[in-house]
Amino acid sequence: MSAPPAFRVVERCRVCAGGSLEPILDLGATPLANAFVRPGTATEDRYALELIRCATCGLVQLSIVVDPEVMFRSYAYSSSASPPLLEHFDALAEDLVGRFAPAGSFVAEIGSNDGVLLRPLVARGVRALGVEPAGEQAAIANAAGLETVNTFFSSGVAGELESARGRARAVVATNVLAHVDDLRDVMIGLDRLLDRDGVFVAEVPYLVDLLDHVEYDTVYHEHLSYFAVGPLRRLFADAGFELFEVRRLPIHGGSIRVHAGRKGARPVGAEVEAMVEAEERAGLHDASAYRRFAERVFRSREALRELLDRLKAKGHGLAGYGATAKGNTLLNYCRIGPELIEFIADTTPQKQGLLTPGTRIPVVAEARFLEQQPDYTLLLAWNYADAIVRRRADYVARGGRFIHPIPLAKVI
Numbered sequence: 001m002s003a004p005p006a007f008r009v010v011e012r013c014r015v016c017a018g019g020s021l022e023p024i025l026d027l028g029a030t031p032l033a034n035a036f037v038r039p040g041t042a043t044e045d046r047y048a049l050e051l052i053r054c055a056t057c058g059l060v061q062l063s064i065v066v067d068p069e070v071m072f073r074s075y076a077y078s079s080s081a082s083p084p085l086l087e088h089f090d091a092l093a094e095d096l097v098g099r100f101a102p103a104g105s106f107v108a109e110i111g112s113n114d115g116v117l118l119r120p121l122v123a124r125g126v127r128a129l130g131v132e133p134a135g136e137q138a139a140i141a142n143a144a145g146l147e148t149v150n151t152f153f154s155s156g157v158a159g160e161l162e163s164a165r166g167r168a169r170a171v172v173a174t175n176v177l178a179h180v181d182d183l184r185d186v187m188i189g190l191d192r193l194l195d196r197d198g199v200f201v202a203e204v205p206y207l208v209d210l211l212d213h214v215e216y217d218t219v220y221h222e223h224l225s226y227f228a229v230g231p232l233r234r235l236f237a238d239a240g241f242e243l244f245e246v247r248r249l250p251i252h253g254g255s256i257r258v259h260a261g262r263k264g265a266r267p268v269g270a271e272v273e274a275m276v277e278a279e280e281r282a283g284l285h286d287a288s289a290y291r292r293f294a295e296r297v298f299r300s301r302e303a304l305r306e307l308l309d310r311l312k313a314k315g316h317g318l319a320g321y322g323a324t325a326k327g328n329t330l331l332n333y334c335r336i337g338p339e340l341i342e343f344i345a346d347t348t349p350q351k352q353g354l355l356t357p358g359t360r361i362p363v364v365a366e367a368r369f370l371e372q373q374p375d376y377t378l379l380l381a382w383n384y385a386d387a388i389v390r391r392r393a394d395y396v397a398r399g400g401r402f403i404h405p406i407p408l409a410k411v412i
């Protein structure tokens, strides 16, 4: 018998500890988004996938927290499998070295995956160290000579690192804060590990982009928090830090890169306050914005189902591209299985040969996709639409068409 599902229900906001949490979107019960299954395996556990919003500080979050040991110890997602990310992290390394952490300095990265940022840092002479809970990803990094400690980051781990190596000029966490339940403990860890005038750099998906572009598929159990600048600034301020720079980035459908230091250590850019004010003006604190969002999500599902059903009824062959975590929210919520989408192509070796969780669509290598030349291909990695259409110009030249699923499905 399998062990009972391991999760806890959120009763207090993880930023402000407020207890007034309002439901905003229910996506049903879905399996874990990166729990790709081996053919022949029994059914996978499902967990409620519901967004709630803290009425006190505005943090949008999930209503439950699945045990991180279950989600992240064995983890299929490899950053280096997405070519645009190599460029993204090379540019980040260049900026870090140029402005905050010159060659020779110590930089720690939380959630370093397979070393996609450690590599360009080390290449620039930085003493870079990763902390990564996913066993396979940490092993890939270590095998490549990119030093990685295979554990979850915590205040305890930060203390050990500081004792062994001293304080870091910079601590980096890209697409990590959204995944962490105990953010206050991360702040304590940061205080232990960071130099007096060191810099913390984080990237998180931006709530404004999620709402504007109906990116409901980026909601899955790994993403516990959906940040706007307002709640994020409060999280840092409560721990004695200060956001001093915020920039919007197109990556992952729209993210923000925030820079924080100890309170008063650096001049605060005017854009920080301006973004908080813009969020207020955009209605991020009004219940009506979330009601409108939930309606748009519903319409998005209708439009996608309608398009795929119509193409299938005409006898067209359909496939998917990018066996993404977000794709698994989309496929489960829209109830799209192998009867509609025959297979999904993905460059990640660890995902190939497996089935999508909940919907059981086979994940295959790109070679199969090119051989079979499906008439239409659903872009489940729509965040890389331009790069994928360029990379698979061969498929398009032979008459293949991609479908972009959100906000309303369309053939591109």
Ligand code: DWN
Pocket: 077, 081, 082, 083, 084, 175, 222, 223, 252, 321, 322, 323, 324, 325, 326, 327, 345, 346, 347, 348, 351, 381, 383, 384, 387, 388, 391
């Ligand atoms: O926060 C998270 C984000 C940053 O990454 C994680 N919790 C999990 C993951 O989410 P995702 O799986 O939705 O991420 P991506 O980056 O959209 O995944 C892209 C997928 O598509 C990868 O499996 C690689 C694949 N791919 C491909 O087959 N050919 C990607 C590109 C660009 C390609 O050309």
Ligand code: ZN
Pocket: 013, 014, 015, 016, 017, 018, 054, 055, 056, 057, 058, 059
């Ligand atoms: Zn709150």
